[in-house]
Amino acid sequence: MLAKNNSQVQILPMKTAKKRSSDKKITLVDVADASGVSAITVSRVINQPEKVSESLRIQVQKAIDALGYIPNQHASSLASSKSKVIGVAIPSLSNIVFTEVLRGIYEVMGAAGYKVLLVDTHYSPLEEEKMVRTLLSQSPEGLIITGGDQTKACQNFLHKARIPIVQIMELLADPIDMNVGFAHGRAGFDVVKYLLGQGYERIGFIGARMDPRVQQRMQGYKLALEQAGKFEKNYIVTTPEPSSIGVGGELFKSLMASTNGVIDAVFCVNDDLALGALFEAQRMNIRVPQDMAICGFNDIEAAGYVNPSLTSVSVGRYEMGVKASEMIIRVLNDKPIESKKIDMGYEIRKRASTTRLL
């Protein structure tokens, strides 16, 4: 009685129905009918093929291919409460910093069979809260979110979610779950120390967007200058606008204007700003690095190739995405992780734009 009742129901009514309207969605049952097995066997062929005998497996697979069957993930997720979805929230799609992290995430998650549902929070905690709701409504198996300034409500949701969560980009004092990042404040501090070491004395600061991580870099900058007794608050020029090369040029001009040109170095919170400052300095006939040092942040590819090459702070963005993803996958597979918090570190890539010539 294994194939009898099936073959009865199968051929005649199904076939005609299907031929007539090829728009009908093909389901597991259709495949089961077509291949003369039960629905659950088809399910097994797809999800646990090792549990099905080879002959049946081939037979079913043939039907799957013939019908062009594509499983309905919603039904599967509902029944199994496994979505194979990882939610990712980043503040900006257009910022190269995040797209490289994303690359790492997609690489690892894709290989592990997870889909990535990506949302853009536009640097707004409120937007982020909405987006996290959206993510959670997809029953993700894990979450990667940026930074630590979630709203109270958002934190609540996240805690209640009971799934592995990694907060990336910065090191957090009190992470929700896991954390991969680096110390932005210390990086800013180190940059200034380095510039001071190169003999630059009046070090300006250019910042845009001013998200929490940028603020931390600025605090580091400030601290180092204060320690050296060289902090002047009008050496800082910032804007809430997003970063861009154009904005970098504008801010550089502002800085030069507001300080009457006494500045002999600029720390820009990212490389777009730094490139803008550099190009603008060239147009203003200010020699870099002789009269002006310029240091960026992130070490994008252009930094190494522009003339003069641009000093910048290199951080393993791709690796950060990889690490965060691996942590989640390990947790999902009940494997131990070394630590819930990983400091990716950073490195100042010293190049021509800050090298005092002898």
Place this chain on the structure above:
Amino acid sequence: MLAKNNSQVQILPMKTAKKRSSDKKITLVDVADASGVSAITVSRVINQPEKVSESLRIQVQKAIDALGYIPNQHASSLASSKSKVIGVAIPSLSNIVFTEVLRGIYEVMGAAGYKVLLVDTHYSPLEEEKMVRTLLSQSPEGLIITGGDQTKACQNFLHKARIPIVQIMELLADPIDMNVGFAHGRAGFDVVKYLLGQGYERIGFIGARMDPRVQQRMQGYKLALEQAGKFEKNYIVTTPEPSSIGVGGELFKSLMASTNGVIDAVFCVNDDLALGALFEAQRMNIRVPQDMAICGFNDIEAAGYVNPSLTSVSVGRYEMGVKASEMIIRVLNDKPIESKKIDMGYEIRKRASTTRLL
């Protein structure tokens, strides 16, 4: 009998169960019980609030907030066969060209309440086929995919999907459904005509990755030079590697070497390559634009700011994402669209790097 049977079942058993284990997933029914209404009313509060009286709506909303209820999208999608998901397939996450298109897509889709499921095909039609299956398994309501070189099987799936599909980036002779892009071949042709018009005579070509769109640009380049009787096949240097500034520099050196430096202009298929060529030329003490014109493609921000500023072909990437998304949304809302095919056009931004000085 409107609230009676509810209140019976409700308070005592549910409450205790919930208090004990706060990890139990909260469902529509929990909210219904907690607020003394039926499940379907809760559903309405969420999806069609205008159909529920204000008093009840507030009462239910209170319960939703109190319980921190988040709807299960899988169940919703399964029951309503509406996923509110749009699938997007792009060949590369790290290419700025696509991230800007993505921005446009996210902007429009987010505002319209759609989630974006994004996959990366790594410029491989086979990978793309797999990814499209993944997308389709999520029952997306629409699809945005890049270009036209899908595998046969993939095309099959797409045709069978019966959802609005937009192929973006290039103009296709035979699109699956809708199409938004621009004419890469013509753009390449026009660039060469422009360079010839500027008086450059021995125009080289630098290309990387060599995806279909890059090939089209190259064909345009070739055609224009052939028409002018100035085509030399050793003026073309390409690599299958991904584009980067570094690769641009290398290819420029190769081109100079293989042509003994007779080249007086280069058309680079994108701005990364062009910047690499420009920076390398500077290092080689080749004057741009006096001894060498350099033209890029895509008109990224840096092109306008680098010294000398870089001529490039500007295309509305963000707008392309917006247009594609709007088309899908219009179709989903049964609104008419002007045309199934949209040519976004392009514009050569003529800058210093190709301006023959008098």
Place this chain on the structure above:
DNA sequence: AAGCACAATGATTGCGCTATCATCAGCATG
């Protein structure tokens, strides 16, 4: 006052799949 339209709410059912348990044949064990 009867009839009707309409707004507000609820009961039932099923979306497509998988978890769970049941069944059964084949075979080894004592």
Place this chain on the structure above:
DNA sequence: CATGCTGATGATAGCGCAATCATTGTGCTT
């Protein structure tokens, strides 16, 4: 030869929600 075990397959139930249709109450018309 009874017992238990294993591997392969199936039957059933239910995941959480919304479509559909049913029910009730309200105000209005005539």
